[in-house]
Amino acid sequence: MRVAIDGLTVRFGPVTAVDGLALEIRDRELLALVGPSGCGKTTTLGFVAGFVKTAAGRLSFDDRDVTAVPPERRRIGYVFQDYAIYPHMTVAENIRFPLEVARMARGDMRRAVADVAELVGVSDLMPRRPHQLSGGQRQRVALARALVKRPGVLLLDEPLSNLDAHLRVQTRAEIRRLQLELGMTTILVTHDQSEALAIADRVAVMWAGRVVALASPGAIYDRPASLLAARFVGSPQMNTWDLAEAASEFARVALGGALADVRRSARGVVVGVRPEDVRLDPRGVPGTVALVETLGRDILLHADVAGSSVRALVTPADASRLRTGAAVAVSVHPQRWHFFDAESGDRVEPLAPAATDRSGGHGGPVAAVR
Ligand code: ATP
Numbered sequence: 001m002r003v004a005i006d007g008l009t010v011r012f013g014p015v016t017a018v019d020g021l022a023l024e025i026r027d028r029e030l031l032a033l034v035g036p037s038g039c040g041k042t043t044t045l046g047f048v049a050g051f052v053k054t055a056a057g058r059l060s061f062d063d064r065d066v067t068a069v070p071p072e073r074r075r076i077g078y079v080f081q082d083y084a085i086y087p088h089m090t091v092a093e094n095i096r097f098p099l100e101v102a103r104m105a106r107g108d109m110r111r112a113v114a115d116v117a118e119l120v121g122v123s124d125l126m127p128r129r130p131h132q133l134s135g136g137q138r139q140r141v142a143l144a145r146a147l148v149k150r151p152g153v154l155l156l157d158e159p160l161s162n163l164d165a166h167l168r169v170q171t172r173a174e175i176r177r178l179q180l181e182l183g184m185t186t187i188l189v190t191h192d193q194s195e196a197l198a199i200a201d202r203v204a205v206m207w208a209g210r211v212v213a214l215a216s217p218g219a220i221y222d223r224p225a226s227l228l229a230a231r232f233v234g235s236p237q238m239n240t241w242d243l244a245e246a247a248s249e250f251a252r253v254a255l256g257g258a259l260a261d262v263r264r265s266a267r268g269v270v271v272g273v274r275p276e277d278v279r280l281d282p283r284g285v286p287g288t289v290a291l292v293e294t295l296g297r298d299i300l301l302h303a304d305v306a307g308s309s310v311r312a313l314v315t316p317a318d319a320s321r322l323r324t325g326a327a328v329a330v331s332v333h334p335q336r337w338h339f340f341d342a343e344s345g346d347r348v349e350p351l352a353p354a355a356t357d358r359s360g361g362h363g364g365p366v367a368a369v370r
Contacts, residue, residue, distance in 0.1 A: 008057030077146030250308030268342030284331030
């Protein structure tokens with residue numbers, strides 16, 4: 001089922017939680033809604049579920065306007081962060097509950113519960129009560145309960161945030177497997193960008209009630225449409241410098257001759273480079289090591305280079321020679337820079353120098369890419 005949200009604005013008193021949002025989730029797609037705390041993710045999901053009463057906007061499923069349809073008739077399954085399974089009921093009773101409310105026939109009910117329990121892998125937990133389950137098991141029961149009515153749309157609000165790191169990685173893969181198996185249109189709300197990149201077909205980055213970027217995980221990482229998305233997606237975070245500020249000296253030196261083209265691309269420019277695209281390079285810009293952080297497989301190097309603070313992801317072999325205060329030199333491959341309009345935050349692409357350009361071969365028109 002295709003889900004379209006159009007012109008959604010939600011205000012809570014003086015707070016605008018969602019601000020004119022338009023978003024389409026394709027049939028069978030897993031769309032991740034990411035963004036910092038308070039940016040309006042849960043409110044948007046609540047609108048799709050039908051829980052948000054103060055909303056202005058339109059919601060359609062396929063081409064049917066369902067804005068006025070009450071929540072229980074929307075054919076939606078949802079799982080929230082706190083599991084929300086009933087503590088006084090067994091696993092079987094929890095999963096069966098939505099079917100009882102819908103007054104399904106006994107035989108059909110038994111079959112539906114057994115099928116979904118099998119699918120989600122909780123068949124052998126049926127007689128237990130929630131307090132006898134692990135966090136991951138409880139989350140699976142919540143998922144089974146959300147799926148038992150075979151909803152058209154699955155809404156997941158931070159479903160993994162109560163789980164430990166290992167279980168989170170394992171459970172997110174299970175969710176993805178199930179979602180693909182059932183071909184279920186799914187919206188996953190998370191503040192964890194790595195979770196979104198790992199399992200979503202597309203990622204929507206929200207900021208202050210708006211979608212500031214929407215693309216596949218690969219595209220949002222490689223070519224973020226806005227500065228906010230560039231800073232939010234990717235860990236460790238992208239290095240960014242406003243060329244108008246003194247602290248951008250490293251970028252100005254490293255860009256060298258290309259700087260003229262960059263400056264033509266917008267009145268003000270913020271440049272960015274991901275830490276893995278900053279290389280140790282004896283012929284690069286010299287600086288000193290400020291801090292060496294071990295991240296596991298990689299090492300995150302913080303360096304002071306030409307008065308700029310630069311983060312670089314390097315290998316342990318490279319880092320073995322690096323100590324706080326040691327000399328270091330870094331460079332960036334010319335293709336690995338990102339450019340953003342300092343005012344709007346939109347991505348800009350400096351075009352290659354135009355052959356007809358009479359100004360001396362640099363610059364030319366500039367395309368702003370959304
Ligand atoms: P988080 O990741 O912290 O859950 P979120 O992106 O899901 O955040 P929302 O819960 O949608 O954000 O909240 C968006 C804004 O609306 C916040 O400023 C929040 O304080 C406010 N808000 C949400 N619900 C209500 C409410 N019922 N009454 C008043 N303000 C609310």
